Amino acid sequence: xxxxxxxxxxxxxxxxxxxxxxxxxxxxxxxxxxxxxxxxxxxxxxxxxxxxxxxxxxxxxxxxxxxxxxxxxxxxxxxxxxxxxxxxxxxxxxxxxxxxxxxxxxxx
Amino acid sequence: xxxxxxxxxxxxxxxxxxxxxxxxxxxxxxxxxxxxxxxxxxxxxxxxxxxxxxxxxxxxxxxxxxxxxxxxxxxxxxxxxxxxxxxxxxxxxxxxxxxxxxxxxxxxxxxxxxxxxxxxxxxxxxxxxxxxxxxxxxxxxxxxxxxxxxxxxxxxxxxxxxxxxxxxxxxxxxxxxxxxxxxxxxxxxxxxxxxxxxxxxxxxxxxxxxxxxxxxxxxxxxxxxxxxxxxxxxxxxxxxxxxxxxxxxxxxxxx
Numbered sequence: 176x177x178x179x180x181x182x183x184x185x186x187x188x189x190x191x192x193x194x195x196x197x198x199x200x201x202x203x204x205x206x207x208x209x210x211x212x213x214x215x216x217x218x219x220x221x222x223x224x225x226x227x228x229x230x231x232x233x234x235x236x237x238x239x240x241x242x243x244x245x246x247x248x249x250x251x252x253x254x255x256x257x258x259x260x261x262x263x264x265x266x267x268x269x270x271x272x273x274x275x276x277x278x279x280x281x282x283x
Numbered sequence: 284x285x286x287x288x289x290x291x292x293x294x295x296x297x298x299x300x301x302x303x304x305x306x307x308x309x310x311x312x313x314x315x316x317x318x319x320x321x322x323x324x325x326x327x328x329x330x331x332x333x334x335x336x337x338x339x340x341x342x343x344x345x346x347x348x349x350x351x352x353x354x355x356x357x358x359x360x361x362x363x364x365x366x367x368x369x370x371x372x373x374x375x376x377x378x379x380x381x382x383x384x385x386x387x388x389x390x391x392x393x394x395x396x397x398x399x400x401x402x403x404x405x406x407x408x409x410x411x412x413x414x415x416x417x418x419x420x421x422x423x424x425x426x427x428x429x430x431x432x433x434x435x436x437x438x439x440x441x442x443x444x445x446x447x448x449x450x451x452x453x454x455x456x457x458x459x460x461x462x463x464x465x466x467x468x469x470x471x472x473x474x475x476x477x478x479x480x481x482x483x484x485x486x487x488x489x490x491x492x493x494x495x496x497x498x499x500x501x502x503x504x505x506x507x508x509x510x511x512x513x514x515x516x517x518x519x520x521x522x523x524x525x526x527x528x529x530x531x532x533x534x535x536x537x538x
Contacts, residue, residue, distance in 0.1 A: 181323050184350050188357040189330030197387035199369035219468040220363045221459040223496020225452050226469035227476025232449035258457045264302040267454035
């Protein structure tokens with residue numbers, strides 16, 4: 176991606192993001208809540224998007240399901256257990272990276 | 284401006300920094316991987332200031348996704364903040380538009396969750412408290428991004444430092460799975476996102492996975508049980524909440 180495109184992408188993400196944040200605070204302060212149907216849908220965005228971000232990186236980081244790399248899969252699984260138990264960002268990163276390195280650099 | 288309320292906000296934000304600092308470092312590293320210059324990386328961090336969408340955009344740029352897909356994916360990720368904006372609007376009603384704009388700019392998951400919890404208890408000067416939380420997060424986020432940029436450039440590729448990106452998302456995913464319906468949304472998002480990453484063109488997998496997950500969540504959701512959904516979402520960001528159920532940590536292997 177060239178420099179100009181990168182800047183345009185930054186603005187094209189930044190401006191709508193600000194407008195979403197400003198929407199009800201700045202413009203629609205009279206409404207006490209979002210329409211119910213929208214709120215119901217938005218509730219699922221974090222779980223759905225985060226899962227869709229995470230899963231391919233662990234099982235298909237090369238963009239193919241044919242040859243699943245053991246290091247990413249093992250690191251991901253261990254980190255998933257740690258994340259679930261601790262809900263701690265630092266512990267999740269540390270455990271995942273340690274297992275990734277152990278599998279990747281271990282002289283089997 | 285009430286200094287005590289501002290200080291209270293700063294103090295309440297401090298424990299969150301344990302999560303924000305590594306997240307910011309990773310986003311700096313990801314910016315190096317995506318080929319961003321220092322100015323571009325800081326531009327992204329300052330203009331967007333929304334970690335999950337920044338990381339997703341950087342991953343997509345690094346994989347060579349088209350600009351439109353990068354933008355659409357990042358914006359969809361940030362739509363959830365419309366929910367926070369609506370929830371905070373009644374509390375900020377009395378402030379001038381300029382203050383409202385400034386406060387909207389620094390709105391994050393964490394600033395929302397802490398402020399709404401404190402407002403519910405009543406008895407706090409709302410603007411300085413909110414700014415105490417939000418500005419602390421803003422400053423630390425920008426600083427951590429810079430450190431990540433500098434450090435990330437000096438680490439050999441074989442260390443797989445970019446693997447920290449999905450690990451951060453994983454740590455954010457767990458509290459987002461707060462009941463059965465969000466668990467289903469996550470499981471479907473994981474499977475659809477993986478299949479989309481492998482088979483869909485233009486790196487549309489993330490967008491497709493996210494939308495499929497939301498649709499699945501809506502399908503299994505029982506509207507009668509979601510009267511307090513906003514409260515659950517608010518608490519999910521930073522408290523342990525209820526332990527995730529069956530669909531929590533196994534979705535990575537579902538495909």
